[in-house]
Amino acid sequence: MNDKAQLYTLEGLMAAVLITLTVLAVAQSSVVIIPQTDNFLEVQMKQKINDALVILDVTPDTTMEYNLTECVASWNTSTEASYGKDQLLALDKQLAIMLPDLMYNVEFAYVENSSVVVKNTVFNGAPTENSITANRLVALSNATVNSYGGTWMIPDDELKVIEVRLTAWHV
Amino acid sequence: MDDRGQVAFDFLLGMGLFLVAFIFTMQFVPGLFISDSTDETGIAFTAYRTATVLSEDPGWWDDSTKKGTDWEDHLSSSTRIGLAVDTIPKTRLTDTINLLSMDKSLKFMQLDEDTVVTKLGLYDNINGKHIRYGYNISINQDGNPILLNDTLFVRGEVNTDSVDVFKIERLALMETGTFVEYDAHSIYSNGTADTTEISINGSQKGKMVIDISNFTTTSPNSSFENISMDGTLLNVSTDYVVYLKNSSNGFENYSSPIMSNNTLRLEIYPMVFGNSGLVEIEFDNVTFVAGPAVEYTASKEPFYELAQMMVKVWK
Amino acid sequence: MARIIENDQGQWILLSGLVVAIALVFLVTLMNNATVTGYHSSNNALEFPKDDIRDLVSQSRDATSQAVHIAHQINQSSNQTIPDITTSIIEDFSRQTSLLYASHGQTVAISVSNITTNNSTSAFGDIVWLNISYNDGNTFYSSEPEIVEVSV
Numbered sequence: 001m002n003d004k005a006q007l008y009t010l011e012g013l014m015a016a017v018l019i020t021l022t023v024l025a026v027a028q029s030s031v032v033i034i035p036q037t038d039n040f041l042e043v044q045m046k047q048k049i050n051d052a053l054v055i056l057d058v059t060p061d062t063t064m065e066y067n068l069t070e071c072v073a074s075w076n077t078s079t080e081a082s083y084g085k086d087q088l089l090a091l092d093k094q095l096a097i098m099l100p101d102l103m104y105n106v107e108f109a110y111v112e113n114s115s116v117v118v119k120n121t122v123f124n125g126a127p128t129e130n131s132i133t134a135n136r137l138v139a140l141s142n143a144t145v146n147s148y149g150g151t152w153m154i155p156d157d158e159l160k161v162i163e164v165r166l167t168a169w170h171v
Numbered sequence: 172m173d174d175r176g177q178v179a180f181d182f183l184l185g186m187g188l189f190l191v192a193f194i195f196t197m198q199f200v201p202g203l204f205i206s207d208s209t210d211e212t213g214i215a216f217t218a219y220r221t222a223t224v225l226s227e228d229p230g231w232w233d234d235s236t237k238k239g240t241d242w243e244d245h246l247s248s249s250t251r252i253g254l255a256v257d258t259i260p261k262t263r264l265t266d267t268i269n270l271l272s273m274d275k276s277l278k279f280m281q282l283d284e285d286t287v288v289t290k291l292g293l294y295d296n297i298n299g300k301h302i303r304y305g306y307n308i309s310i311n312q313d314g315n316p317i318l319l320n321d322t323l324f325v326r327g328e329v330n331t332d333s334v335d336v337f338k339i340e341r342l343a344l345m346e347t348g349t350f351v352e353y354d355a356h357s358i359y360s361n362g363t364a365d366t367t368e369i370s371i372n373g374s375q376k377g378k379m380v381i382d383i384s385n386f387t388t389t390s391p392n393s394s395f396e397n398i399s400m401d402g403t404l405l406n407v408s409t410d411y412v413v414y415l416k417n418s419s420n421g422f423e424n425y426s427s428p429i430m431s432n433n434t435l436r437l438e439i440y441p442m443v444f445g446n447s448g449l450v451e452i453e454f455d456n457v458t459f460v461a462g463p464a465v466e467y468t469a470s471k472e473p474f475y476e477l478a479q480m481m482v483k484v485w486k
Numbered sequence: 487m488a489r490i491i492e493n494d495q496g497q498w499i500l501l502s503g504l505v506v507a508i509a510l511v512f513l514v515t516l517m518n519n520a521t522v523t524g525y526h527s528s529n530n531a532l533e534f535p536k537d538d539i540r541d542l543v544s545q546s547r548d549a550t551s552q553a554v555h556i557a558h559q560i561n562q563s564s565n566q567t568i569p570d571i572t573t574s575i576i577e578d579f580s581r582q583t584s585l586l587y588a589s590h591g592q593t594v595a596i597s598v599s600n601i602t603t604n605n606s607t608s609a610f611g612d613i614v615w616l617n618i619s620y621n622d623g624n625t626f627y628s629s630e631p632e633i634v635e636v637s638v
Binding site for chain 3: 050054109110111114115116134135136137138139141143156157158159160161163
C-alpha cells in the first residue's frame, strides 16, 4: 500500500463541499416559491375589487350615500380626470373606504358612433404590471340621468350602456 | 501498476465523502419542490371555495319531497351552507351576491363542528379518512368581529403553529338589524310636544335604526336630548349612537343644532324587551303634531352594513 | 502526484460524470413539472369568468325591465306597439354590450325571442323571453330562454 500522501481525499472533500454549498445557495434564494403564490394573490385581489363594484351597485340607500348608478349618471361627460384632479369624488371616497390598501383607477367605457370610447374618471397613478381589472355594466335611461343631474345625452327611446372598469394594484 | 487489487485508502475516503454529499443533495432537492406546490394550492383553493360559497350562495336543502334555499329552517336535510340573502325565494336565482342574511349567519354560528367541516369541505381525503383542516371564519368591521344580535361572528381556532396559513378576504354587506325612515310630520307626540313616541311590537333581532328627517324646528338651536325605552333612560354610547346628516357628506357624529332639512339617525343596539316596547325620543326646540305612537314593525326594512369576511385555512 | 497524471484510464471519472448528468436532468424535469402544475391549478380560478357571466345576466334582466317601462311610456304617445319598442331597445342594448365586451375579448349576444304583454291588472305584467350567450374562448355560456317578468 502506498503511504505517500495522495490527492484523492482532498478531491473528494472539495467535490462534496462544492455540491453542498451550491444546493444551499440555490435553496436560500427562494426562487422556487414564486409562481404559485403570485397567482393566488391575483385571484384574491380580483375577487376583492369585483366585490367592491358589486357592493357599490346593489347597496341600498340606507347604507351608502351614492350607489354606482348614481355616480355614473351624475358624471359630467365633458371632463376627464388626470393626476390630482378627480372627477368623481364621491366614488373615490367610497372606494377608499372599501379598498384601504390598494391604489386604483376608474375608467368609463361606452359606445359612441359604433366605436368604444374610454374616459378616465378617477386617476390615482399609473398602474403597475401586476394590476387587475374588474368590470361592471350600468344601463342608464334619460329619466335616470335627469333625476341625478348628469349631462349624458340619451334619446328618450334608448338605453346607454356604460362599463365601469376598476383597475387596482398593490402599493 | 499496483496489481494487488486494492484501492488506496484515501481514495476510498475521498470517494465516500463525495458520495455522501451527492446522495444527500439528491434526496434534499426534490423535497424542496414537492412540499411547496401540491399542498399549498390545495389548501389555497379550499379557502377560496369556502369564502365563495359562504358569501355568494344562499345555501340549499333537499329532502325527497321539497327543496329550497332556506336551509336554516331545515337543517337536517341541508346540502349546502351559504349565507347570502335569497332576494326572491320563489325563483331559484341569486343575482344579488354579497348581501348576507342575519338569520343564516346566526344559524351558522350555532352549528356543531362536524356539520361545518363536512358541509363546507374543510377536510382532506387521505385513503378514505377525513383529515380536518384548521380554520377560522369571521366577519369583521374595523378589524374586530361584528356583533350580530348577541353573538360575535367568529368561528374556529387561532393558528399557533408556524404552518402556512391561507386567507381570503371578501367584502360583504351584513344584515345587522332593521331600519325605518320617518318624516317628522308623520310621527306624533303623545303628551309633550317635543317628544315623539314609537311603539315596537315584540323584540327585534339586531340593531334598530330610526331615521327622522324634515323636522319642525322652533328655534335655530334645536337639539336632540335623549331616548327612553319603556320609561327607563337609555345610555348614550352603550345603548345607542346618534348621527346627523346635515349636508351631502353623509352621516357624521351628532352635534347640535338640527336644521329642518337634516336627517337624524338613531342606532339602538340590540336589546331584549317583552311583548312590546315604547320608545320615547325627546328633543329640544322641536315640535311634533299630537297623535298616537306609530308602529315600528309596520314599515321596517333590513339594515345592511359594510363588513369584511375573512376565511383562514391551514393544514 | 506523478501517479495521478500517469493514470489515464479514467473509468471512474467517466462513470460518475454520467451519473451526475443524469441526476441533474431528472432534477430539472421535476422542477419544471412543479412550476407548471402550480401555474395551471391556480389559473383555474382566474380563468372561469363567473363574475362576468353573472354580471351579464343580471344587467340584461335589469335593462329589460327598464326597456319595458320606457316602452309603456312611449306607447302612450305614439302608435308603435309595446313589443316593437321593447325589442328595439333591447337590440340597441345588445349592440352596445357586444362592443364593450368585445373590447376585452369576449363575444356576447342578447336577443329577444318572445314578448307577451298583459293588459289586465294581474300580478305578472309583461314577460320577455331573452336569449343570452357568452363565449370567451375557454368557456361558453348560454341561457335560452332567460325569462324576465316585469311588473309595470
